[in-house]
Amino acid sequence: MxxxxxxxxxxxxxxxxxxxxxxxxxxxxxxxxxxxxxxxxxxxxxxxxxxxxxxxxxxxxxxxxxxxxxxxxxxxxxxxxxxxxxxxxxxxxxxxxxxxxxxxxxxxxxxxxxxxxxxxxITNYPRVLEYLMTSMAGSSRYAVEYRASTSPARVDRRHSASSPDLQSLQSVQQSREPVVCGPDESIINAARTMTEHGVGSIVIVDTERRPVGIVTDRDLRRSVATAVVSRQAAVSTIMSKPVLCIAAGASIADIQIRMLRSGYHHLVLTEDGTDKSPVTGVVSEHDLLLAQGNSPAVLIQEISRARSSRYLRELRDRAERILAGYLEKQVAISHITAVMTQINDEIIRKCMKLALARMQADGHGNPPALFDWLALGSQGRGEQLLRTDQDNALIFEDVPEAKYNTVKAYFLKLADFVTEFLNDAGYQYCDGDMMASNPKWCLSVSKWKEQFSHWMHENTAENMLNTSIFFDYRGVWGDGSLPDKLTTHIFDEMASQSTRFQASLAQAALQNPSPLTFFRNFVVERSGEHKDQFDLKARAMRPLTDAARVLILQARKGNVNNTFRRYEALAEIEPQNADLYREAAEAYEVLIRLRADIGLKRGDSGRFIKPEELSQVQRLLLRNSFNPVKEIQQLLEIRFQLNFLR
Amino acid sequence: MEGKEWFSKLRNKLSGSDGSAAQWPDWYCHYRQRTANPPAPLSAVSSLSIVVLDAETTGLDVRVDRILCLGALRVHGNSISLGEKFEAYLPTPPGCDAKPAVSIHGIIPNSHRYSYVEEPKLLADLLEYLGDSIIVGHHIGFDIEMINRSLLRNGAAPLVNRVIDTGILAKRLRPSGYWTPENDYSLDALARRYRIPLSDRHTALGDCYITAVLWLKLLTRLTVKLGRELRLEDLE
CATH class of the missing domain: 2.60.120.10 (Jelly Rolls)
Incomplete structure (x- = not known):
């Protein structure tokens, strides 16, 4: 007892x-x-x-x-x-x-x-092993703080605990015959055999197919490519031995543990798990990764193979589980956003391909002109973690006036399909109709230039809002040359005209007042659906993205869309403000993480927060992230002399 | 030291009427063989085997009250091993239920929550666990006397282990005076002073654990005071 x-x-x-x-x-x-x-x-x-x-x-x-x-x-x-x-x-x-x-x-x-x-x-609880492996990968200051903040009220574990974990108890599938050769085989021949079979290792066996050593790509690089050993020498001179063996039926978890403990990257499967019985297969770290199926690489491959938009939704759900795992394991936000952006982009491309095939099938033929599909807003900035509304646009090359309407009609039809497929995949239609299927946002290069010029000249509130969405465009599919044309145009336009546009943009970045009240409480919404909730996006994140955008435009750096990349770039351009920019980038990371955590927990976009649902530490972290918000706003005010405008 | 005095008195008494040694139960004879060579006064405390002990009883009168539960933990150097614990419950003797002590230690008479052993078995197991370890406890004199009386009732003789009282040790480290009232050496007060959290107070093992941590903290302070490694004689 x-x-x-x-x-x-x-x-x-x-x-x-x-x-x-x-x-x-x-x-x-x-x-x-x-x-x-x-x-x-x-x-x-x-x-x-x-x-x-x-x-x-x-x-x-x-x-x-x-x-x-x-x-x-x-x-x-x-x-x-x-x-x-x-x-x-x-x-x-x-x-x-x-x-x-x-x-x-x-x-x-x-x-x-x-x-x-x-x-x-560890063998029975794969989550424990996973935790230990990732925690050993190291952690940053924020990660440590954040871990403290999430441990009491942990993100719902059912998401991440379901399928990938069950899999780790299954045995590794052996689809292929192990590639083997005798110890007297020449290195060059062994290398040829490996190349023919497309494998990264070859097991050296005796006459009874019992493993005596292994040669991997790495061994070849180390000894042969550096000319230490002759290519004609016997493989036995460069093989690693003894080999680490494990029984053929071993589970993924068993294999993980063995690799982790031994530091070996390859395990040889034998009939009885020792080197006294014949080889039945080889498992590499890479095989293990693929077998687990929750690696982003596998997912992206799977997306490109998808045949329906319904299946894409399933895959995107899987991506969400990867995301939950990453968040729980405190993987760096820059890495998480990079992976998720890649997955989102791949889904957009797939929807594009499905739509193009559909156009063909419906007898509309091929696209009549070069075009690019633009992701806008957070997806354009490559910061989207959870599925939010679609924000997209389409740009096509200039065509003769006579053909303009037919060309545009084709692309509108195409955009209809794409947005429909994206909606199927779980990216809902945009309430504000900021989508390529809207005739206003499906334009030729010249018309887009005019549109941007108009926004930059007429600094109305609505135009400034559009600016904040459309200026973060990023080409995801298509020719690839058209977005650059737009960027060049914007910088030319800025050079030719006064700083008034930048000032209004900066002014817009200050529109959202301080997130804290005088008594250091959160400013909550006073009315409406989200009464008494804190608007994380508008109050804390948008001031940072808006400020990053105007500062990067002023610095004339195109092609940097991501908010924390923008701050990183700014830190290099303006060393005198580097500390502030880095803090802003860190604060933005904390905010993204917090939003994703809360969003996953509640199954929504995580935009609105009830202050009381935060833990003490989360509240503290959130408050600390407001300091850079305030300082960045002050910087804008001084730099663009906004105190005179107000 | 009060425990020691008590011992010598008892030993004298025993040597006067030593006829009973021949009828000692086997388990007690075995215990006496193991304790034949007590640790030397110069041995380093860190090298000694320490057992922290606590008894829960039906009351505070050694003549009529009985042991309900015995708990003990072993301490090696600076660590307390939870795997090597001793814990045993005795059935409540008739007439001793409904005592006010129940409200202190919360052991409900003959409750089914515990598995009970008979007294001789408990004593035999305890002595096997103790061997020649140093016994440490808080106001341990009472617990020792309870055990000794139980031993005598079962045809054996008293414990011969060296005994150290953490209450007395604490007093030596910080004598009572203007700032520390005379009665301020209770386990609760000391635990508060040395910042040891007081959960599971008044379970035998819970008290053992608190006492064990107190013991380690007191030893460190004594080492700092003396400026050298502690020897057994330093604790006398």
Whole structure:
């Protein structure tokens, strides 16, 4: 029967990743084997070079600091672990000695978790392994803060826990015969065989097909390409041995663990799991990734193979699960947005192809002119994580006046199909009809130029709003040359006319007043559907995107659409303001992450937030992100002399 | 030290009427063999095997009250091993239910929440667990006396382990005076002073755990005070 003290440890651990993934019974078993270690201030928990002795640590009370030592013996603070944080786990999984020095910064109490029991659990709880692998990949300052903020009210885990996890328990499918050769085969012949079969490794076997070694692309690069070994030498001279074997029926999780612990990238499958029986296959890290099916690369491939827009919706749902996993694992926002943008773009391209095929089938033939499909707004900026309304437009090359109407009619019809397919895939029609199927937003290059010139000359509120949506255009499908023409035109136009346009744009960026009231409370909407909710998009994100746009336009840098890329670019152009720009970029990342987290949890776009649904730390993070908002607004005011305009 | 005094008194008493040694139960004889060579006063405290012990009883009168539950945790150096715990419950003796102590430790007489053992079995298991470890506890004199009386009732002789009281240790570290009232050495007060969270108070193992952390914290402060590694004699 578990006792009170075990329950005390259990209660503490159950809130902490990765223990939170274990069920009660398993965690109680872990808790019962915990050793409580008391560390007076200044005492050392472990030193570099020491073996890890089958335990890792969770800070119960106090603070442990991890230091690395340089050659001169100077200590460099790497990380400070506070209550609830885990340290000293990497050497255990990698079967390596400690690299850091761990020392108590204050009187501390540690729970030393017996890793023997824990390692067995990893096999049954793939989420634990996944968590450990990603947490070892390192984390930034914001990621650490954010982790603290999300741990109490974790994003609904059912999304990410469903299909990919089940898969990791299945065995790896073996569709292909292992590629093998004898030890006396020449390197050049082995390389030829690998090329013929399109594989990255070849298993060296004896006469009874038992594995004696393995040669991978890497071995070839290392020894042959650098001319260390003759290409005519026997493969046995360069093969890695012994090979790491695993039984043919091993699950993905088993294989992951073996690879993680051994540092090997290839495992050889044999009949009985040892090198004393014949080879049945080879698994590489890459195979593993594909087998899991939740890699973005697989998804993108799958999208390009899709035959219906309905199936695209399913795939986009899968993308959302990848997104949830990324958010949970604190993957960098720049990486997440890059991946999601690629997926979104691929879906748009697929819808485009489906629409073009449909036009053909309906007897409308091929496009009568060159054209480009433009993504606008957040998708144009490459910042869209969750599915929002469609914002798109179409630009086609100039055609003789006589043909203009027929050409435009073709593209409107095409756009009708594309937007319909996108709607099927879960990107809803835009309320404001900012879509290529709207005759206003399906124009030739000259007409678009006129349109932009008009917006830049007539600085009405409506035009400024359009500017904020249309200026972030990005070509996703088509000829590719037309968007650049538009960009050149905009910069020419700006050079020829006064700074008035920029000033009005900057003015528009200041339209949204401070997100905080005088008493440091959130400004909430006073009426309507979202009464008493905080508008994350309008109050906090839009001021930052608007400011980034006007500043990047002023700096005349086209082709940088992404808001944090824009701030990064600005930091380089204006070193004197680099700190502020970097802070703005970080704040924007926090906001995107927060919005996606909340959106996923609620199944909506995450735009409106009830302040009370945020955790303490989330609220703090949100508030901190307002500081750069305010400072950026002040910068705009001074730079464009807006205090005179008002 | 009060525990020690008590011991010598008891030992004298025993040596006077030593005829019973021949009838000691096997488990007690075995225990005495294991404790034949107690640790030397100069041994380093960090190298000793320590057992933190706590008993929950039906009341505070050693003559009539009985042990309900015994808990113990082992401490090696600076770590407390939860895997090597000792925990055992005795059935409530007749006439001892409905005592006010129930409201303190919350052990409901003969509740089905616990699995009970008989007294001789509990004592045999305890001595096996103790071996020649140093016994540490808070106001441990009472617990020891309860155990000793139980041992005597079962045909054995008292415990011979060295005993250290964290209450006395705390007092030595910070003597009572103007700032610290005489009665301020209760486990609750000390836990508060040394910032040890007080959950599961008044379960035998819960108290053991709090006492064990207190023990480690007190040792550190004593080491700092003395400026060298602690020896067993420093704690006498």
């Amino acid at each position: 578990p006792n009170q003290v075990t329950y005390r440890v259990f209660d503490f651990l159950k809130e902490i990743e990765p223990f939170s993934y274990l069920d009660q019974e398993a965690l109680l078993r872990v808790a019962a084997r915990v050793e409580v270690r008391y560390q007076p201030p200044g005492t050392v928990v472990f030193r570099p070079g020491e073996p890890p002795r089958d335990r890792f640590f969770v800070v119960k009370e106090g603070t442990i600091e991890l230091y690395s030592e340089d050659q001169d013996g100077n200590e460099l603070l790497i990380e400070r672990c506070g209550e609830g944080e885990i340290f000293g786990i990497r050497p255990l999984l990698a079967e390596d000695n400690y690299v850091f020095l761990a020392r108590a910064a204050e009187e501390s109490l540690l729970y030393a978790v017996n890793s023997e029991g824990f390692r067995d659990l």
